[in-house]
Amino acid sequence: xxxxxxxxxxxxxxxxxxxxxxxxxxxxxxxxxxxxxxxxxxxxxxxxxxxxxxxxxxxxxxxxxxxxxxxxxxxxxxxxxxxxxxxxxxxxxxxxxxxxxxxxxxxxxxxxxxxxxxxxxxxxxxxxxxxxxxxxxxxxxxxxxxxxxxxxxxxxxxxxxxxxxxxxxxxxxxxxxxxxxxxxxxxxxxxxxxxxxxxxxxxxxxxxxxxxxxxxxxxxxxxxxxxxxxxxxxxxxxxxxxxxxxxxxxxxxxxxxxxxxxxxxxxxxxxxxxxxxxxxxxxxxxxxxxxxxxxxxxxxxxxxxxxxxxxxxxxxxxxxxxxxxxxxx
Amino acid sequence: xxxxxxxxxxxxxxxxxxxxxxxxxxxxxxxxxxxxxxxxxxxxxxxxxxxxxxxxxxxxxxxxxxxxxxxxxxxxxxxxxxxxxxxxxxxxxxxxxxxxxxxxxxxxxxxxxxxxxxxxxxxxxxxxxxxxxxxxxxxxxxxxxxxxxxxxxxxxxxxxxxxxxxxxxxxxxxxxxxxxxxxxxxxxxxxxxxxxxxxxxxxxxxxxxxxxxxxxxxxxxxxxxxxxxxxxxxxxxxxxxxxxxxxxxxxxxxxxxxxxxxxxxxxxxxxxxxxxxxxxxxxxxxx
Numbered sequence: 001x002x003x004x005x006x007x008x009x010x011x012x013x014x015x016x017x018x019x020x021x022x023x024x025x026x027x028x029x030x031x032x033x034x035x036x037x038x039x040x041x042x043x044x045x046x047x048x049x050x051x052x053x054x055x056x057x058x059x060x061x062x063x064x065x066x067x068x069x070x071x072x073x074x075x076x077x078x079x080x081x082x083x084x085x086x087x088x089x090x091x092x093x094x095x096x097x098x099x100x101x102x103x104x105x106x107x108x109x110x111x112x113x114x115x116x117x118x119x120x121x122x123x124x125x126x127x128x129x130x131x132x133x134x135x136x137x138x139x140x141x142x143x144x145x146x147x148x149x150x151x152x153x154x155x156x157x158x159x160x161x162x163x164x165x166x167x168x169x170x171x172x173x174x175x176x177x178x179x180x181x182x183x184x185x186x187x188x189x190x191x192x193x194x195x196x197x198x199x200x201x202x203x204x205x206x207x208x209x210x211x212x213x214x215x216x217x218x219x220x221x222x223x224x225x226x227x228x229x230x231x232x233x234x235x236x237x238x239x240x241x242x243x244x245x246x247x248x249x250x251x252x253x254x255x256x257x258x259x260x261x262x263x264x265x266x267x268x269x270x271x272x273x274x275x276x277x278x279x280x281x282x283x284x285x286x287x288x289x290x291x292x293x294x295x296x297x298x299x300x301x302x303x304x305x306x307x308x309x310x311x312x313x314x315x316x317x318x319x320x321x322x323x324x325x326x327x328x329x
Numbered sequence: 330x331x332x333x334x335x336x337x338x339x340x341x342x343x344x345x346x347x348x349x350x351x352x353x354x355x356x357x358x359x360x361x362x363x364x365x366x367x368x369x370x371x372x373x374x375x376x377x378x379x380x381x382x383x384x385x386x387x388x389x390x391x392x393x394x395x396x397x398x399x400x401x402x403x404x405x406x407x408x409x410x411x412x413x414x415x416x417x418x419x420x421x422x423x424x425x426x427x428x429x430x431x432x433x434x435x436x437x438x439x440x441x442x443x444x445x446x447x448x449x450x451x452x453x454x455x456x457x458x459x460x461x462x463x464x465x466x467x468x469x470x471x472x473x474x475x476x477x478x479x480x481x482x483x484x485x486x487x488x489x490x491x492x493x494x495x496x497x498x499x500x501x502x503x504x505x506x507x508x509x510x511x512x513x514x515x516x517x518x519x520x521x522x523x524x525x526x527x528x529x530x531x532x533x534x535x536x537x538x539x540x541x542x543x544x545x546x547x548x549x550x551x552x553x554x555x556x557x558x559x560x561x562x563x564x565x566x567x568x569x570x571x572x573x574x575x576x577x578x579x580x581x582x583x584x585x586x587x588x589x590x591x592x593x594x595x596x597x598x599x600x601x602x603x604x605x606x607x608x609x610x611x612x613x614x615x616x
Contacts, residue, residue, distance in 0.1 A: 083469075085471075111454075
């Protein structure tokens with residue numbers, strides 16, 4: 001007889017804890033895909049032995065004929081998704097961002113982006129969210145690798161609802177997309193029914209002393225920090241940059257015209273990621289605003305539970321507040 | 330051991346003559362086009378000329394519209410043999426002759442490897458060896474999901490067997506019972522650095538594919554009658570519940586005697602007098 005902790009619906013099972021208790025944000029991936037499939041879009045989802053980690057088991061249960069189990073063969077999955085797309089299907093394939101952004105980089109370049117096929121790649125558990133699983137499971141390079149691939153759109157939602165909205169909007173997007181999503185533990189900031197617009201930044205606050213430009217997990221704590229400092233009479237702006245490529249140049253330049261300092265915050269190496277993308281815009285067109293890049297400083301992250309890592313790398317609310325205070329004095 | 334073929338699917342004598350002629354056309358056009366580029370993969374095409382001819386002039390269901398959703402698909406893991414495919418696509422009306430004649434020149438869509446974005450009739454781009462069987466797996470899945478009955482043929486090089494992704498796709502296609510997926514291995518025995526057996530041996534190849542859950546056939550890849558009959562039968566077999574692998578035993582450089590005996594011709598160039606001699610030899614032989 002199966003031990004109760006091994007039954008998927010048991011509250012003590014790994015599956016239940018992973019999906020229902022710890023990672024509710026990733027429910028939005030299946031939610032978005034189910035909505036699209038119900039609307040008649042030729043959606044097909046696939047995963048590489050991680051359906052309980054990314055929540056696609058819910059999509060698979062609902063549409064078993066539209067779900068493909070690829071086993072632990074990420075490169076095969078990406079290339080097959082491209083083949084599927086040539087037949088008129090709209091494939092959404094998901095695995096850890098560490099594997100998608102690095103292991104399958106060449107398949108994404110050759111079979112998806114170069115062939116301009118409507119494949120949607122979902123790299124989840126990105127950044128250092130895998131905590132003590134270690135460097136093999138950390139993704140602090142995926143924006144860098146994906147940014148250098150032509151014709152590929154990069155979307156880094158900051159919470160589950162924004163992921164769902166972006167998934168919904170993606171059926172009308174004419175380029176392949178790399179979604180860089182968290183572990184599903186991010187607090188909700190957005191309404192899943194809100195429209196997602198590719199290429200548009202979302203301004204949460206305007207500031208003159210500093211404007212934070214962030215994507216992914218650091219957006220929510222950044223908004224909290226700006227509110228707290230505003231109550232002290234300080235002027236801190238916050239821009240969520242969910243579309244990392246093509247980046248919203250106008251939003252960056254407007255912030256740079258308004259603020260003394262632009263502070264980029266990302267759960268990624270500061271080399272090659274959002275900070276680099278913002279730096280390129282500021283170097284080419286920006287005014288006198290100074291740039292500070294905050295994130296993982298070109299190193300392999302330590303091993304620890306995720307919340308401990310976020311504190312250590314100053315990516316949680318207290319850490320971000322301390323970084324901002326160092327800048328504004 | 331070759332696989333016996335049902336007599337009723339054997340091509341007629343006139344069909345055999347026509348297919349031989351088309352294989353010869355592929356070889357002659359390859360020489361002509363590589364004269365433009367001044368370097369190319371002669372021998373990789375020559376080993377596969379009968380495979381190209383059997384598929385494109387007999388077995389595959391095609392139409393004037395290269396995007397016809399029910400067409401059979403053809404993918405090349407060994408994309409470096411695309412110079413043998415382009416003349417066929419031109420003859421099918423997918424590529425204008427003047428484009429063919431500008432092979433590899435600045436701005437021309439035809440290069441050493443096939444590009445689906447630029448070349449009508451190319452079902453998938455390739456060049457990075459090892460992807461194509463996965464691409465074909467996806468096409469076969471998509472066909473099944475949409476209730477279409479097309480067959481996806483994927484031509485693979487034997488050196489390509491050294492790529493790990495091929496075996497990911499082999500496992501996946503068998504697991505998903507993709508019975509409309511057909512891999513054709515051009516077993517010409519050579520790759521860029523030398524004999525496949527010396528560079529990184531791949532035998533026993535038939536046993537490997539069988540162990541991975543595929544139906545396996547071994548055929549003389551230059552016997553146009555046997556090859557065509559086998560491809561016809563494999564395509565028509567509605568009872569098969571798994572993917573099919575055809576190991577085509579071929580000669581690298583088949584048709585030009587010194588290329589058949591000299592393995593260094595994976596990449597090469599024939600100056601005009603050598604090219605003319607090769608042309609005459611191809612024209613003088615019945616393969």
